Every structure is written in C-alpha cells, then in structure tokens.
Amino acid sequence: MIAEFGHYALVLALGLALVQAIVPLWGARTSDATLMNVAGSTALAQFIFAAASFAALTAAYVGSDFSVVNVFENSHSAMPLLYKFTSVWGNHEGSMLLWVLILALFGALVALFGSNLPATLKANALAVQAWIASAFYLFILITSNPFARIAQAPAEGRDLNPILQDIGLAVHPPLLYLGYVGFSISFSFAIAALIDGRIDAAWARWVRPWTLVAWMFLTLGIAMGSYWAYYELGWGGWWFWDPVENASLMPWIAGTALLHSAVVMEKRNALKVWTILLAILAFSLSLLGTFLVRSGVLTSVHTFASDPSRGVFILAILVLFIGGGLALYAWRAPLLKQGGIFAPISREGALVFNNLFLTSACATVFIGTLYPLALEALTGDKISVGAPFFNLTFGPLFVPLLIALPFGPLLAWKRGDLFGAAQRLMWAAALGVVALAATFAIQRGGPVLAPFGVGLAVYVMIGAIIDPIERIGLFRQPFAVAFARARGLPRSAWGTAVAHFAAGMLLFGVIAESQWNSERIVSLKPGESVSVRGYDLTLDNMIQRPGPNYRELVARFSVRRDGAVVDVLEPAKRTFPQRQMSTTEAALMTVGASQLYLSLGDIGSDGAIAVRLYHKPLVLLIWFGCIVMVLGGALSLSDRRLRVGAPKPARHKPSLQPAE
Amino acid sequence: MRRALASIVFALSLLSVRALAVQPDEILKDPALESRARALSQELRCMVCQNQSIDDSDAPLAKDLRVLVRERLTSGDSDRQVIDFLVARYGEFVLLRPRFSPHTLLLWLAPLAAVVIGGWGLIAFTRRRANESKASAQAQLTPSEQARVAELLKETGQS
Secondary structure, eight states: OHHHHHHHHHHHHHHHHHHHHHHHHHHHHHTOHHHHHHHHHHHHHHHHHHHHHHHHHHHHHHTTOTTBHHHHHHOOTTSOHHHHHHTTSSSHHHHHHHHHHHHHHHHHHHHHHOTTSOHHHHHHHHHHHHHHHHHHHHHHHHHOOTTOBOSSOOSSOOOOOGGGOSHHHHHHHHHHHHHHHHHHHHHHHHHHHHHHTOOOHHHHHHHHHHHHHHHHHHHHHHHHHHHHHHHHSSSOOSOOOOHHHHHHHHHHHHHHHHHHHHHHHHHHSOSHHHHHHHHHHHHHHHHHHHHHHHHOSSOOTTOOOOOHHHHHHHHHHHIIIIIHHHHHHHHHGGGSOOOOOOOSSSHHHHHHHHHHHHHHHHHHHHHHHHHHHHHHHHHOOOOOOOHHHHHHHHHHHHHHHHHHTTHHHHSOSSSOOHHHHHHHTHHHHHHHHHHHHHHHHHHSSSOSHHHHHHHHHHHHHHHHHHHHHHHHTTTTSOHHHHHHHHHHSOHHHHHHHHHHHHHHHHHHHHHHHHHHOEEEEEEEOTTOEEEETTEEEEEEEEEEEEOSSOEEEEEEEEEEETTEEEEEEOOEEEEETTTTEEEEEOEEEEETTEEEEEEEEEEOTTSOEEEEEEEETTTHHHHHHHHHHHHHHHHHHTOHHHHHOSOOOOOOOGGGSOOO | OHHHHHHHHHHHHHHHHTSOSSOGGGOOSSHHHHHHHHHHHTTBBOTTSSSOBTTTOOSHHHHHHHHHHHHHHHTTOOHHHHHHHHHHHHOGGGBSSOOOSGGGHHHHHHHHHHHHHHHHHHHHHHHHHHHHHHHHHHHTSOHHHHHHHHHHHHHHHHO
C-alpha cells in the first residue's frame, strides 16, 4: 500500500509540475499577478508530494518490503539500518527519485525565499524549473518506476552492492545531486531572463547565492567521492579521470567560472551575455553528467543502469534542454544590452582571464571524455583517453590560472595597476621561491616537478591572504586595531581569500601525494615485518570475523616507530555471500596531514598474505583544501550584501489595501 | 547481446576492483627495470576493465599484461619497443595516452586551441567594444547639435 501511495504522490507531483510549467508563464506574458503567484504555491506543493513519494520508498526500504522490485534488488533484511536508508538512492530508480526531490526542493526554496524577486522573473524561473521537473517525473514514471511490485514476494533481498555499503558513498550522491541540481536554479534564472529579454546587475545578485550554494555542495560531493575512492578501492588513488568523475568535474569547473563572472556582472554590469551562457552551460554539463552516468554510454564503476531505453529518454531530455536553452540564447542574447567597459588590466580583466582558462580546462575534459565515443561512432577506431592524457593537458592549463590567481583581488575595477599588484605580491613570490629552493635542497635528486609545485602552492597560499592582511593592517597596527578591522572587512573579501588559500592547499596536497608517495608491495606471514619511511609494521595475526551481512578476514598489524608501538592497524577483506563479491577495507593511520595506508590482497598457497603499504605525505591537504574552499564559499554566502538582497521596489497593490 | 556482454564485463570489473593490483611475486629483482615496468603499466589500459590501467587492475588479463611487460623489459626491449609490441597485438585501444596522429589531432590540440581561440575571441571582442563605445560617444551628437554646443560654449566663454 505504501508503494502505491508513493507512486500516486509522484504522479500528483507531475501534475503540479505541469501546472507550474504553464500557468505562471502565461501570467508573466499577460502581467496577471494571480496567475504568476500560482508558481510559488505549486512549487511548494510539488515539493511536498515529491517528498512524500521519496518517504514512501524509504519506508519500503526500512521495512524490507521485498514485494517492491527495487527493494528486492537492492536491499537485504540483515543490512545495518543506515544502509537501508542509503540504499534508497544506491540504485538507478531511487537515485533519480532523489534527483527530482532535490529539484523540487530548490524550486520550493526559491518560492519561499524569493520574495524580493521581480514577479515576472520569479514566475518565469519557477516555470522553467517545472519544465525540467516534468521531464524527469515523466522519465521516472515511464522508464524507471521505483515502486513496481513483484507478484510473488521473495523472502529475502539481493543485498545492496557491497561497494555502496559505506558511509562515504552513502553521503556522496546527495551532496553531488545538491550540486548538480542546484545549478538548475542558475539555468532557470538564465532562461527566465532570456524570455524576459531583460537582465541587469541585480539578476547576478539574485543568482549568485544559489550558484554558490550549488557549487559548495558539488565541491563537497566531489571531495567525498574522491576520498571514498581513496580508502575503499584499495590502491590509494584519489582521482582516476574516470568518465564519471569527469562528468562531475565539468559542471564544477563551469560553476566556478560562473561564480567569478557573476561577480563582474554584479559589480560592473559587464559580461552579462557571457554569464548567461555559463549559467546555461553549468546545468547542461550537469545534465550531461546525469546522462553519461545513467545511460550506460560509458561503462564505468558507477553505471548501475545499462538500459538503452532510459539512455534514449535522457538523451531526449538533454537535447531538449541544452539545445532549447542554447537556441533561446542565440536568439535572445543579442538583444541584451552590453554593460560597462574595462581595461584589460583590471579586476574584470583578471576574472575574464580566470574564465578563459577555466573554460579551456572544462573543454579539455569534455573533449577528452567524449572523444573516444565520437571517434568510435564516426570511424570505428577504438582509442582510450585516460589519466596520462588528462595529467598532461589539464595540469598546464591550471598553472597560468594559479599564477594569476593572487593578482585578481589586488587589481582595481575598471583599470588596475599590474606593477603595483606585483609589488604587493613580492612577499608571496619570495616565499614561493624560498619554498622552491628549500624543497629542492631537502629532497635532493627527488622528482623534478615537486619543488616547482611546492613553490607555486606557497605563492598561491600567501598571495591569497596578502589582501586581507594589508587591509586590516596586521603586523603594522596594534593587534586590537587589526582585529577590529578584520571584523569590519566584508565577509565576501574573507571568503575570496579563504577559498583562494584553499586552492593553494589543494595543490600542495596533490604535489606532495603524487611526488613523494612511497609504496611497498610484499607478501607477509604472521611475525614478518615491512617498513616505510621510518615506520615498521609487523603482521601479528590474521582472524576471521562475522559481520551483519558479510564475513571478514582481518589482519592485525602493530606499527612501530623507533621500536615503540605507536598504533595498531586492522585492514580487512570482506566477502558478501549474497552477491558473491568482496571489498577491501584499507586501514589508515593519520599523522598530521600525512597517512599510512595499508590494504590486503590475496592469501598465497604458502599462507602469506599480499600487502600493499603506502606512506602518503600531506595527502589530507587535498580534502582539507576542498573543505576550506567550501568554508570560503560559506563566508562569502554570509556576506551582508547577499543576505539583504536587492532593495524591493515600492509597489502599489490596491487589491491588498484595507478597505476604508 | 551487447547488454549482456556489458553487464558481464561490468560484474567482472567489480570483482577485479576488489583486490590488489601488482602482486608481490610479479615484482622484478632489478629496481630500475621494475620502476620502468610500473611507469609503463600506468600508461596501458586493462582492456576488460573500465578506464583502469593494468597497474591498478586486478583482472587476470591485467596480470598477464604486467607479466608480459616485465618479460619484454627483462629480455632487453626499450620502453618504446614494449609499447609498439602491445599496440601491434591489441591495437591503440591499449594506450591510455593516445598517440599523436591524424585521428587524434583534434583531441591533442583541443586544450591549446581552446585557449588560443578563446583569447583571440576576447581580444577581438574587447577591441570591437572599445571602438563601438568610442563611435557611439562621437555619434551621440548630430552636426547641428555640435554646432549648438559650440555656440553655447562660446557664450559661456564670453560671459
């Protein structure tokens, strides 16, 4: 009964979305406030029904109702409760339901918090949001119904894919989807502005917080997925340039570019046409990501749906929205008035430079990901484009970007002083060179790339915080004065500095991990030892342990440094009988930002177990960098300017005036 | 049929992801040769896996290829010869970094092309905008208006 309720709620949500897709648009055309107001209430109601539908599926999972096909295929009664919740989206149908739920959530949030928006913009944007929602409701109801029943209910489920039975992967999809789908708001606003044929600086001010929120979630989602891959896949890699990873990276890069160009639009009323295009592209790339993952075009670890009919349906959605969006853009964008002009050396110029390199990097990932598909379709030649290609092309595009990064905030709007900015960055450059020389001296004959990478990272980090340091007069004024000034500095300035600093951290982590990683691959019998970077690990014993829905082989290692035991590590191999699959559970020992990484292989005929041990220096900086970057975003989001929003024009509403 | 095949490959690769890639018994005694073997392995695709190098994969095929690479290296092949041998045997699909050739021209030139075309477009656009704004600043006054302005200025100058 609960499943049917969920199914019915989903159909009602579709109905509401269809109303929301048409009525407000008509209202905006005819300037009918009543019709436009339909958008807000339908958006809220649509969210409630989508949530009810999602709750119904969750109830089916938690109650282990195996008469529902989806639950039968992806759950098991013995599974821990947490994973019963998370397996709701650990499959194709459920994850699409989560997708529309988040879409409806964003629509509802715009309806709730968009009271300062011009009525037509809000009505049009919510209508566009509902077009997207309708398309995806139809997709779920027609091709991927999560509520389908089995006539004869089986007694036990097939269990969730063991790889997905992990807290990291449990939170990865919701975060990622909040990011992907969050960009739908920028898209809807862009389309609404194009329909209106009117756009100004205030538009950027309304759109930017939504973009920022989406970008923050996407950053977290990607970081989470990367950390999950790192500890779960068992060979310590954290980024594989897998097509599915690329699919999430592309909207992230486009979103980052959008955040920066929206600043120019907001402050200087320039780059309007370009910002609109980026808003369309960011969401188009999110849709493309969904298509690539869901259609099974690229076979990859993430593809749990390989059904051509679904692929074709999503492709149709893709063509409709991306094609339609771009066509509307081509038609209407020339009508938009151009804004202020600026000299090449200026804050605007720096942000344009940022956009040039970010979009080039995005294009590189795009072409690298889709080229093999296109080539095979056109000529039949099969080639592979993998990590070595991306490392070779993507890296060099980021170097100029990172060198230019500290300059941006130091240049004035309209016309900047490059020489002055360079002088102010002298300290950062000097410390960067010192770091370069020091690294070179310390590692002596180590990897050539490392000193330059470290130097660049130090330069970026110091360069990022020079602006606030100078503005608050730290080291020059008494501390109390500096502190008071620091509090007075706009939060968005802090946000910029923190997020840019984080980019340096991230680079530092990437360089340290990739250049100084040590590896030991050995076979050990109990009592034998292996050493890496001053840590001696001894295999004490191996035991078999039962888990709730798996068995595990645990190896106990004591870690010694200078003879004294500092830690005990227990890497494991789990076997899930239901799916006849096994997973490796790496054991990690964290020292500062560095980690020892230990994972198990197979047991040989002589009773020795294969072991892979890594020392990964400063590897955690990669994910700390992402988190700090998100904190920067949060600081910027809390800026007064965005909280207050644009002033509301005074309006006469005769119908609402009290009767005399 | 293709779907069934795809799902089998998928299932296999999931299994393969689970364990270690390079096994202790595969490692060569000579550290220089071994490090060359590892570097090569990272450039070679495990062809039954999804986007995994033979260095990362634990599929039986990846193991065979790793052993093969090591055999060729020990028998004195250069890195280039090993790659050529594998491409002759398995096709270019085995390379994770495709060769620079006519059919990958677009791929390899894409990053540079994006920056160059984007940069060129930007410069052209800024120039046009600058000219337009200059032109529009001049074009705002008709000749009769300009005459009137001159007249007014003259008047102001006299008074």
